[in-house]
Amino acid sequence: MNPVTQDKEKITKCFMFSVTAEKKKPTYFTTQLSDYKTGSLIGKSSFASTCVYTGQFRMTNKIVAIKRYNLNNISTEEINLIQREIIMMNQLTNPFIMSSLVSFVAGCEVILILPLMEYGSCSDLIKKHFFSGLPESVIKIVLKDVLKGMEFIHKKGIIHRSVRASHILIGSDGCTRLTGFRYAYCKKSNDNYTNKPRQIFEFPQNSESNLNWVSPEVLKQNMCGYNEKSDIYSLGITVCELANGFPPYINIRSTMMLMDKLNNKIPLIYDSSNINNADDLNEDIIKAFSSSYSNRKFCEHLHSFKNLCCTLNPEERPNEIMLLNHPLLKKSRSRKKPFSELVFPITPIKEEINVKKSQNKKMEREKT
Known part of the structure; x- marks a missing residue:
């Protein structure tokens, strides 16, 4: 079996788990990556080339975190670990546990939309x-x-x-x-x-x-x-x-x-x-x-x-x-x-985003 076919099987397998594990309650977030504006990189891991970004849900302007797993060139064991995390985060609802807002597959990536924890880890x-x-x-x-x-x-x-x-x-x-x-x-x-x-x-x-x-x-x-x-x-x-x-x-x-x-x-x-x-x-x-x-x-x-x-x-x-x-x-x-x-002088990520927005608007006004 060629690598492309293997990747497709991995993606399909992850997709099945992410959907079947989804919480049976209304969600206000879509499963289209294009509906989210990707912001700054706020976290990175060597595991499955994982990256976490700030994001914004375009329909409501809600600020979120976007966690992206890259499924290219990873083992079956790593796929199983991703499945386990998706299932756990979809099924657990508690103020002291991180749960996902929605999860889906886009291309060769598994996407988790999460609440933004403004101070990080x-x-x-x-x-x-x-x-x-x-x-x-x-x-x-x-x-x-x-x-x-x-x-x-x-x-x-x-x-x-x-x-x-x-x-x-x-x-x-x-x-x-x-x-x-x-x-x-x-x-x-x-x-x-x-x-x-x-x-x-x-x-x-x-x-x-x-x-x-x-x-x-x-x-x-x-x-x-x-x-x-x-x-x-x-x-x-x-x-x-x-x-x-x-x-x-x-x-x-x-x-x-x-x-x-x-x-x-x-x-x-x-x-x-x-x-x-x-x-x-x-x-x-x-x-x-x-x-x-x-x-x-x-x-x-x-x-x-x-x-x-x-x-x-x-x-x-x-x-x-x-x-x-x-x-x-x-x-x-x-x-x-x-x-x-x-925790002063550390500022929450959301405040940093607002500061950057203000700076960008100021630069745009100065240009005009």
């Missing part, structure tokens, strides 16, 4: 300004919303398996949504979450890039298996990533990372209480961030929260409800400042 915030980690007030807001999203999917029998900063999106009001569902596993609907969670044994496909966040029980790949508690461990690693500006284990081999996890060596959140004893930082990181770490002090509750999430034994690890009642989050029930002030 937590990873974007770190890359743009908070190089040594996010403020504690922002971390608390993010953790509370992520836990609510995790509670929702776990009750549905879904294990995320890829909780990390780049899969946590933030809207203009500071509300966050969990995304990255192509690695998720959905257990059978008759599993009862209220009883002891059923163990699963499947290792996530194409998950090499997520290994730093993966729990020890998933990495072991033994007969004990793993369950929803593996996401809690990944959240603990994400706490370190949000607070430090980078994930743990970035400078060591995978085998050493596995040994550290199995030996219950919990990674640190660096601040003035421990930076002088941090023996796992390389010289480049110390040179770049040691001053920032030395001049800050996170509350003990944040350190405690992270340690509980990274408990080695899954049975002793708390679930989402327990963590939502942790002192770290119980004390942050109301926001004293607008989210925009907490």
